[in-house]
């Protein structure tokens with residue numbers, strides 16, 4: 001059976017599934033129940049200095065739903081913990097003592113002064129926690145006070161605070177990054193320069209999830225007003241995975257441990273993050289929407305898949321997809337694919353035809369010999385994949401590559417065995433200049 005035990009920057013846990021710093025981890029009661037269900041670790045809800053922050057008493061969450069009312073995107077305007085520091089520290093120490101095999105990481109956010117960091121680090125060390133995560137990501141409320149993403153958007157600050165922490169604690173330091181930045185590689189590089197043991201990402205994305213059109217106020221609406229919040233859940237997974245991959249393949253940060261976060265709901269989501277370079281994963285929204293028991297599907301699903309594929313440990317999976325992430329200019333322009341419609345599966349809804357007809361390459365019929373029939377016209381199809389994505393029947397349309405030597409009816413050329421990319425293409429001005 002596959003071994004899914006995890007060792008992330010020296011922090012051991014029975015599986016790679018941690019709960020991210022958020023409401024699921026904000027008190028002993030929650031964390032103990034999560035551990036009972038099997039979560040491998042937690043990052044405790046972000047601690048700050050006393051007196052604690054104050055949350056709004058009106059709605060603090062918003063959401064975007066799919067047609068089946070499934071939560072696709074989640075938004076919050078919650079702050080860090082609003083409980084006394086000593087209460088949290090006492091509970092952290094107790095839970096760690098009672099659950100020694102689970103990872104206990106403590107998320108921290110204090111003003112950007114070395115003394116403030118020094119004194120909270122000392123207090124956290126006394127709890128015997130396994131590590132700390134620096135919350136440089138929270139995009140609302142705390143950032144206006146010069147913390148959270150206000151630090152995470154300035155690489156020099158990240159480097160400075162990471163260095164302070166490394167100098168003042170024996171615990172591994174994980175820097176949690178904000179996605180509210182143009183190029184994620186810069187803050188990740190800064191974390192590495194500051195000596196951080198790892199980065200975790202993503203925190204939430206600045207967002208307004210909706211507008212109440214009766215009151216003309218953003219949602220969630222607190223007494224007629226709204227504010228931007230942090231977006232998370234399945235909708236942010238593609239953004240998060242790209243950022244994880246960017247860090248994993250950047251020569252300056254390659255090899256730095258990454259804790260992957262953002263929309264992870266199933267074992268497959270987790271495996272995808274790990275393949276792109278995440279050593280473990282953290283989950284928030286899925287636990288808030290479905291409860292702690294979802295970890296069972298994650299544990300069983302991951303280990304069944306690993307057994308099936310012959311992966312023995314997480315090391316067989318982590319970063320395996322990274323060499324296949326490349327820049328656009330290196331994609332093979334001699335790879336030719338065409339859409340194929342399985343007539344037995346087709347329900348003749350016509351969506352593929354309309355999509356291709358109106359916005360792609362007019363490559364799908366709607367009528368053949370006076371009969372409603374949907375078929376790909378190879379002489380027009382550019383293999384764009386639009387029809388595959390709009391077809392409501394899974395696997396009804398597939399994109400299939402032409403074999404080497406086969407005729408591409410659209411261009412009249414046979415498929416070449418050579419790999420050819422934009423860097424050497426005759427239409428590329430840079431390639432032309434280099435050839436002259």
Ligand SMILES: Cc1cc2nc3c(=O)[nH]c(=O)nc-3n(C[C@H](O)[C@H](O)[C@H](O)COP(=O)(O)O)c2cc1C
Nearest residue numbers: 020021022046076202203232233262263283284285
């Ligand atoms: C209600 C809520 C509160 C959160 N509070 C914190 C926090 O205190 N500290 C922190 O680092 N991240 C916080 N986060 C961000 C999550 O830890 C996580 O990075 C983000 O939600 C993306 O993961 P997900 O898509 O699995 O939810 C919070 C998220 C939510 C939804």
Ligand code: SF4
Nearest residue numbers: 356381382384385387
């Ligand atoms: S792959 Fe693109 S071009 Fe080809 S049939 Fe589908 S939508 Fe049209």
Ligand code: SF4
Nearest residue numbers: 346347349350352391
């Ligand atoms: S979208 Fe799919 S099911 Fe509908 S007509 Fe096209 S191939 Fe058939």
